[in-house]
Amino acid sequence: MASNRQQAPRNPGLRDVAALVGVSRQTISRVLNDGPYVSDDTRRRVMEGVKALGYQVNAPAKALATGKTRLIALLVPDIGNPHFARIARAASEEAEHYGYDVVLWNCGESPRRELGYLRSLPSHRVDGVVVCSSRLSAGALREFVSGEVPIALINRSLGGQSAVPEVIVDAEVGAASAARLLADLGHRTIGILSFRPPSESAAVRLRGYGRSLEGQGVKIDSRQVRRVSPDMAGGYAGATSMFARVPRLTALLCANDLIALGAVQAAYAQGLRVPEDVSIVGFDDIAAASSSTPPLTTVHIPQAELGRTAVDLLIGRLRGEPSPSSPVVLPTQLVQRGSHAPCVAADTRAVSARAVQRTTRRGNTPVRLGTILRTPAGPPNPSRPIPNPCKAPAGNPEPPTRR
Amino acid sequence: MASNRQQAPRNPGLRDVAALVGVSRQTISRVLNDGPYVSDDTRRRVMEGVKALGYQVNAPAKALATGKTRLIALLVPDIGNPHFARIARAASEEAEHYGYDVVLWNCGESPRRELGYLRSLPSHRVDGVVVCSSRLSAGALREFVSGEVPIALINRSLGGQSAVPEVIVDAEVGAASAARLLADLGHRTIGILSFRPPSESAAVRLRGYGRSLEGQGVKIDSRQVRRVSPDMAGGYAGATSMFARVPRLTALLCANDLIALGAVQAAYAQGLRVPEDVSIVGFDDIAAASSSTPPLTTVHIPQAELGRTAVDLLIGRLRGEPSPSSPVVLPTQLVQRGSHAPCVAADTRAVSARAVQRTTRRGNTPVRLGTILRTPAGPPNPSRPIPNPCKAPAGNPEPPTRR
DNA sequence: GTGAAAGCGCTAACAG
DNA sequence: CTGTTAGCGCTTTCAC
Numbered sequence: 001m002a003s004n005r006q007q008a009p010r011n012p013g014l015r016d017v018a019a020l021v022g023v024s025r026q027t028i029s030r031v032l033n034d035g036p037y038v039s040d041d042t043r044r045r046v047m048e049g050v051k052a053l054g055y056q057v058n059a060p061a062k063a064l065a066t067g068k069t070r071l072i073a074l075l076v077p078d079i080g081n082p083h084f085a086r087i088a089r090a091a092s093e094e095a096e097h098y099g100y101d102v103v104l105w106n107c108g109e110s111p112r113r114e115l116g117y118l119r120s121l122p123s124h125r126v127d128g129v130v131v132c133s134s135r136l137s138a139g140a141l142r143e144f145v146s147g148e149v150p151i152a153l154i155n156r157s158l159g160g161q162s163a164v165p166e167v168i169v170d171a172e173v174g175a176a177s178a179a180r181l182l183a184d185l186g187h188r189t190i191g192i193l194s195f196r197p198p199s200e201s202a203a204v205r206l207r208g209y210g211r212s213l214e215g216q217g218v219k220i221d222s223r224q225v226r227r228v229s230p231d232m233a234g235g236y237a238g239a240t241s242m243f244a245r246v247p248r249l250t251a252l253l254c255a256n257d258l259i260a261l262g263a264v265q266a267a268y269a270q271g272l273r274v275p276e277d278v279s280i281v282g283f284d285d286i287a288a289a290s291s292s293t294p295p296l297t298t299v300h301i302p303q304a305e306l307g308r309t310a311v312d313l314l315i316g317r318l319r320g321e322p323s324p325s326s327p328v329v330l331p332t333q334l335v336q337r338g339s340h341a342p343c344v345a346a347d348t349r350a351v352s353a354r355a356v357q358r359t360t361r362r363g364n365t366p367v368r369l370g371t372i373l374r375t376p377a378g379p380p381n382p383s384r385p386i387p388n389p390c391k392a393p394a395g396n397p398e399p400p401t402r403r
Numbered sequence: 404m405a406s407n408r409q410q411a412p413r414n415p416g417l418r419d420v421a422a423l424v425g426v427s428r429q430t431i432s433r434v435l436n437d438g439p440y441v442s443d444d445t446r447r448r449v450m451e452g453v454k455a456l457g458y459q460v461n462a463p464a465k466a467l468a469t470g471k472t473r474l475i476a477l478l479v480p481d482i483g484n485p486h487f488a489r490i491a492r493a494a495s496e497e498a499e500h501y502g503y504d505v506v507l508w509n510c511g512e513s514p515r516r517e518l519g520y521l522r523s524l525p526s527h528r529v530d531g532v533v534v535c536s537s538r539l540s541a542g543a544l545r546e547f548v549s550g551e552v553p554i555a556l557i558n559r560s561l562g563g564q565s566a567v568p569e570v571i572v573d574a575e576v577g578a579a580s581a582a583r584l585l586a587d588l589g590h591r592t593i594g595i596l597s598f599r600p601p602s603e604s605a606a607v608r609l610r611g612y613g614r615s616l617e618g619q620g621v622k623i624d625s626r627q628v629r630r631v632s633p634d635m636a637g638g639y640a641g642a643t644s645m646f647a648r649v650p651r652l653t654a655l656l657c658a659n660d661l662i663a664l665g666a667v668q669a670a671y672a673q674g675l676r677v678p679e680d681v682s683i684v685g686f687d688d689i690a691a692a693s694s695s696t697p698p699l700t701t702v703h704i705p706q707a708e709l710g711r712t713a714v715d716l717l718i719g720r721l722r723g724e725p726s727p728s729s730p731v732v733l734p735t736q737l738v739q740r741g742s743h744a745p746c747v748a749a750d751t752r753a754v755s756a757r758a759v760q761r762t763t764r765r766g767n768t769p770v771r772l773g774t775i776l777r778t779p780a781g782p783p784n785p786s787r788p789i790p791n792p793c794k795a796p797a798g799n800p801e802p803p804t805r806r
Numbered sequence: 807g808t809g810a811a812a813g814c815g816c817t818a819a820c821a822g
Numbered sequence: 823c824t825g826t827t828a829g830c831g832c833t834t835t836c837a838c
Contacts, residue, residue, distance in 0.1 A: 011525050011551070013831060024809050029833065056526035060466035061831035064814050069463055071506070080492035082485050082690070089483035092509045101527070103474070104507045122414050122457035124504070218813050232694060260769045261694050287485075291635065291664050293696030296404070416815060427825045440823050464815035526830050719816060 012053040021049040075105040090307030111135040151243035152314035166327035174332030176297035184215035185255025186343035193232035235262025257282035275341035279334040294338030426450035476532045477507040493710030514538040549641040555717035568716035569730035577702035577735030580612025586619035589746035592653040598633035638665025660685035678744035697741030
């Protein structure tokens with residue numbers, strides 16, 4: 001044991017550099033950590049030695065000594081979901097700028113696994129965690145945010161003066177503007193496709209739709225609201241049954257784009273045209289929303305900013321900066337594309353439906369009403385974002401001394 | 404310094420448990436690591452103590468002592484890209500099963516950053532790396548795979564007896580089957596939209612298309628091949644210019660789905676119907692491929708299996724198991740959806756195009772030829788995968804003692 | 807300015 | 823079966 005050098009060219013340590021340069025390990029360390037009290041000459045020689053040996057710190061050793069791992073965990077329900085993938089991309093990008101690595105905690109939508117990860121926090125010794133759209137109850141979550149390791153929340157607010165960094169989106173305003181768009185176009189019989197399991201985000205969107213419609217004097221009875229699984233199949237099933245139960249329906253507000261896309265398919269299957277016979281609006285603005293036919297009118301969520309801001313806030317806390325006492329709220333945007341149109345009475349529609357349909361494709365501008373609000377035909381990804389009025393800061397809030 | 408206990412209730416250490424239970428730290432450690440030579444009674448008491456104090460190991464300390472971090476890095480070009488997100492999901496899932504955490508190295512498609520990450524390997528002390536579709540040259544890559552830390556490659560093969568765990572996909576076979584599908588349908592003037600920068604995957608797909616077409620006696624001249632950026636905008640631009648230069652074109656093979664989707668939009672913008680006037684086939688089978696209109700005929704890549712298998716292979720190596728000496732090749736599948744149809748002579752088309760178009764929507768089965776090979780109308784996500792003939796193992800190769 | 811000593815929390819090697 | 827002794831490679835006092 002503890003004998004001399006082996007044959008294997010181990011990674012050089014501080015010791016090796018020290019031996020080469022002819023100073024103590026301490027001095028090397030000081031130079032590497034930009035410590036004070038080092039002569040320029042020594043510093044230069046040390047750097048040379050470091051370069052010559054290709055020295056790199058041993059992260060675990062440093063972590064043990066300092067108590068900081070420079071690791072932050074990112075807890076997401078499903079990294080395979082483009083929404084979270086975008087958030088993750090921005091988060092990891094931002095973390096990298098500050099010299100942090102991101103460990104990916106993918107929960108597969110399972111609260112149990114989420115809990116498991118959170119419980120293992122003390123062991124992992126990550127410096128902080130970004131928790132994305134937690135499925136956990138506020139109570140359970142609160143237990144962790146008051147723990148040893150700092151947590152930033154995305155799309156979840158614990159309310160109160162919790163001093164937890166939180167980034168949310170004004171989904172209610174976004175939902176309301178979508179609802180108003182339809183109401184303004186004359187729609188009076190509007191269906192809502194929300195999703196289950198009941199999450200906070202589902203509730204917020206539903207509320208936004210409901211309040212806005214109410215404000216416009218549009219009545220929604222219980223048959224006009226359905227909760228479906230948050231995917232295309234759910235949207236398809238929900239829309240199909242809604243069309244059957246509410247024959248006079250002229251518009252559909254969906255709690256997410258996948259549901260909306262499913263609803264579009266359902267409409268087609270019924271021989272209904274979108275948007276001529278029925279307007280369909282989504283939420284999220286996933287990539288598929290702009291490439292579907294028709295391109296989906298939807299509410300855009302600033303995914304990248306969510307991820308970036310959460311990391312900013314978290315790292316700010318790690319540096320001891322105070323977090324904002326209330327959630328940072330990012331604005332959503334209503335993106336008007338091709339899936340909405342002015343209302344045409346459902347009776348009229350009933351007659352016209354299943355008749356020979358003219359194409360609604362872009363580039364042909366066929367006979368049809370109300371192209372006014374629609375995005376013009378053109379290259380891919382046509383979209384005309386309309387910023388919501390929003391009291392939240394538009395930019396990147398409190399960036400801790402950015403690059 | 405080094406005085407007694409502070410007020411702050413630090414995380415309990417081995418020392419605390421040892422004090423409570425009345426044994427040495429070593430014994431605690433042995434119990435926790437399932438070491439031998441512990442009496443059942445001691446083991447029980449230790450476990451109680453551990454539970455009582457809520458003890459959890461300090462990962463960095465353990466890492467320093469053992470030289471293993473139980474971290475594996477996942478290097479991806481872009482986690483925001485659904486393709487890699489899917490791979491990442493499966494990889495992280497698999498890693499978790501073996502008790503590894505995944506650190507996400509997102510390169511933003513930049514070879515420079517990729518190189519940076521790889522160079523920092525010795526410092527991070529991750530136990531292994533999964534490198535996904537590296538942009539690096541074989542030479543550069545080889546330098547790392549022969550380094551200290553084990554690397555598994557996804558979608559990249561260094562060739563030879565490199566003893567590097569590699570998982571690839573038989574993209575050439577997939578591409579060939581797509582090409583043959585079109586040839587069999589009578590298409591003779593077929594365009595190819597490949598992408599730049601020239602990557603191995605682009606080359607392989609191109610080769611698959613080319614060889615297959617050649618075998619079928621279909622000639623492709625240089626004007627029929629274009630390299631575009633690998634996104635919808637690229638597909639749109641490429642297809643638009645191709646339609647202009649090759650007016651008799653009846654089909655388009657695209658090197659990925661995004662390009663294909665852009666091409667579809669370009670076709671629409673020209674007043675061409677898909678698939679009646681022009682067949683368009685993609686590659687990858689991203690989520691948007693099944694929800695577009697028409698749903699895209701494409702070549703499916705087993706993303707989850709790629710990620711899962713790579714991690715299996717890597718962890719196998721970490722355990723000292725030998726890696727397969729040749730790449731594990733996973734089968735692709737041609738998924739026939741709605742964007743292909745039998746060839747109609749381009750002259751005929753030229754006449755019919757821009758005329759009043761009948762809908763091609765599903766559920767209406769309008770007058771049109773060749774629905775034979777198409778998926779029937781129905782609920783979302785219709786797809787009928789046709790497995791390729793493939794000599795590769797279908798299942799999960801060499802799983803190191805799975806769950 | 808620089809070096810020496812002590813420990814971060816754990817496991818590995820040996821002794822009993 | 824269990825305890826003791828050494829480090830893992832780095833940073834942090836504190837002395838010089």
